Amino acid sequence: MIFGHREIRGALCLVALGTLAAAGAARAELSRLTVDEAVRLALRDNTTVYSAMKQVEQAEGAFQQARSSILPQLSATGDLAHSFQGEQKSTTRLGGSVPSSRSNSHSGGLSLSQEVLNLQSWNLVRESDLSLDAIRHGEINTRLVVALATKQQFYALVRAKQLADVDADAVKRDSSVLALTQGLFEVGSVPRTDLLKARTQSAQSTLALITGRHSVDIERLRLASLLGLPDDQGLDVEDKLADDIALPDSSSLLDTALKNRPDLRQLESQIEASDAGVSAARASRYPTIGAQVNLQKNFNSTTQDSFTSINNTSYLSGGNVNLQTGDLNFRYRDTTVVSFSPERTYESRPFSWQAAARLSLPIFDGLNAHGRIQQRSAEADIQRRNLRQKRTDVALEVRQAWLGLQEARQRTRVANDEIAYATESYELNKEKYRLGSSTLLDLTTAEAELTRSRSDVVDAAVGLQLARAQLDRALGLNP
Secondary structure, eight states: OOOOHHHHHHHHHHHHHHHHHHHHHHHHHHTEEOHHHHHHHHHHHOHHHHHHHHHHHHHHHHHHHHHGGGSOEEEEEEEEEEEEEOOEEOOSTTOOEEOOEEEEEEEEEEEEEEEEEOHHHHHHHHHHHHHHHHHHHHHHHHHHHHHHHHHHHHHHHHHHHHHHHHHHHHHHHHHHHHHHHHHHHHTTSSOHHHHHHHHHHHHHHHHHHHHHHHHHHHHHHHHHHHTTOSOOTTOEEOOOOOSOOOOOOGGGHHHHHHHHOHHHHHHHHHHHHHHHHHHHHHHTTSOEEEEEEEEEEEEEEEEEOOEEEEEEEEEEEEEEEOTTTOOEEEEEEEEEEEEEEOOEEEEEOOEEEEEEEEEEOOOOOTTHHHHHHHHHHHHHHHHHHHHHHHHHHHHHHHHHHHHHHHHHHHHHHHHHHHHHHHHHHHHHHHHHHHHTSSOHHHHHHHHHHHHHHHHHHHHHHHHHHHHHHHHHHHHTOOO
16 A cells, blocks of 8 residues: 555654653653652752751851861961072272172971960850751751641642532533523423523533632642742642541650750750850950960072173372472372182071960950850840740640641541532432422532532541641651
C-alpha cells in the first residue's frame, strides 16, 4: 500500500499529539505533590527559611570574631631596600672624588602576642557561643512555622479542589432536575413556576462552580508562593485524605512539648547568653595580663665600586714675607695625582628579639561597667519572665491542639453519617417528584442538604488533617 503526503503528515501529527499528551499526563502525575513533598520544597526554597539560615551564618561569623580575642595573634613582616650613590667630585682647589656605592638591605620579623588572662574576653566568647545556639534554635523554630504554614496552605488547596468537585456535582444534579422538570412541564404535570425555579437553581449552582474554581486558582498561587516557585504552572496536589487519625495519649504530650519545642530552647540559650554578658561586664573590672614576643633578622650589604682618578692638583711649595709691607707671598706647583681604589663589600647580619609582658588594671571607667551590668541583668530578668510565660502558653497550646484533634475526629464521623442520610433523602425525593407525589421545593431542599453535607465532609476531612498538623507543631515535632 502506498501512502500519500497527506496521510504521512496526518500520521506524524497524530504521533506528535499522542507524545505531547503522554508527556503532559506524566508531568501532571509527577507534579501532584503530597503534603510531605510540599513541606520539603518549602524548607528548601522558602525565603523565610533562607533568611534564617543566613542569620545562623552571621552568628557563626560573630562567634569566630569573638573567639579571636583569646587566640594567639601571629604576624610576619618583611622589608627589602636597594640604594645607589653615584660618584661625587670635589669642588675645592685640592680636587679629589668619592667613588659610587650600592647598598642592599633585607629584614624579616615575627611578632607573637597572647592574652594570658582576660576574663572579660572569655565571657564574651561564651556569650557569643550561647547566642549562636539561640539563633540555631530559632532557625529550627522557623522551619516548624513554615512547615505548618505549608501544610495549612496545602490543605486549603485540597479543600478548594474538593469543594469545586462538590459544586460540579451540584451542577450535574441541578441539570438532571432541570431536565426532569422540563419533561414533566411538557406533559403538564408541573406548572411553569417549577420550571423557572429549576432553571434558577441550575444557574445558581453554575455560579457557585465558577467561584469555586476561582478559589482553586487563588489557593494554588498562594501555595506556589510558599514553596518559592515563580508561578503555579503545572502545580497540583494529592487530594486524597486519610479517613481517620489516631488520638495520642494526652498524659505525656506536655512533657514531649517541653522537651522538643525549639522556641523554649531559644529562650533558655538567650538567658544563658545574657548571664554571660553580665559576667563579661563584671570582668571588665578585673586586671588583664598579656605577653608579646618579637623576633627580627636583618641583612645589610654595601658595595663600593673600584675607582681610578687622574687629577691635576696645585699644592703649596714655599713662600716669603715682605718685611716692609708685611705681606705673605706663596708659591704653588702644579702636579698630577693618580689614585686607585678597589671594589669593597661590607656586610652585616644582626639578629634581635624582644619579650614583653603587660599588666592592665582598670581603676575608674566612668561607671561604664556598672551601666552594662545593670543593662544585661535587666535583659536576663525579662527573658526569664518570657520563658515562664512561654511554658504556660505551650501547655495551653498543646491542650487546645489535642482537643482540636479530638473534635475533628468526632466531626468526621458525624459528617460521614450525615452524607449517607442526605444522599438517601435526595434519591427518595427525586423519585417522589418524578411520580408527582412530592414538590420541587422538597426536591431542591433535599439537593441543597446533600450539597451541604458533602461540603461538611470535605471540611471535616481537611479539618482533621489541620488538627493533626497543629498538634505536631505544638509538640515541636520535626516536619
